[in-house]
Amino acid sequence: EPEVTQTPSHQVTQMGQEVILRCVPISNHLYFYWYRQILGQKVEFLVSFYNNEISEKSEIFDDQFSVERPDGSNFTLKIRSTKLEDSAMYFCASSASTGSNEKLFFGSGTQLSVL
């Protein structure tokens, strides 16, 4: 089965530093997503991306966050100035469509630890 790949699997950073989390979605997919899961809490939607622009975002996705598809294969999440509360597992996902046939494929996640 095709896979969504996320790198790195673990990222440790100092508070206030910028981090970029990287994702390689499945090659023929057009819709891209970021979710996160703070330890002990629910998986939360951050943002969806289609046609080189954000299609939907949650309240969590404030000005400190940005997403980009810099080339034909990567999809990145940038946090400009990390805070302690940004520590979480970040999941990237992609899908070929959004209709009734939609199947979301998730990566294995990047564990971000902000010290």
Place this chain on the structure above:
Amino acid sequence: AQSVTQPDIHITVSEGASLELRCNYSYGATPYLFWYVQSPGQGLQLLLKYFSGDTLVQGIKGFEAEFKRSQSSFNLRKPSVHWSDAAEYFCAVRDAGNMLTFGGGTRLMVKP
């Protein structure tokens, strides 16, 4: 706003026993409902989904789920659990866009 509740944080069953994981949702329209499984170190894998039609849906790995509108439930079932089913299970509802709202998850442990 939509929400999903999984009342059981942990469940332990014996291998070979039947399993039912509960999920209740709150959503104004006809929901799109999903069950995902997460094994340690893995991403979220889709087990099954309900969009419309038959309220009993079959998924991978021998799982099934039944949509009950009157109870706002979408419980996951498996007749005979295998040790490899030990994982965390998430129920989710999707809105008219693409946003999935997840429940808090149920961690399944399987006793030999």
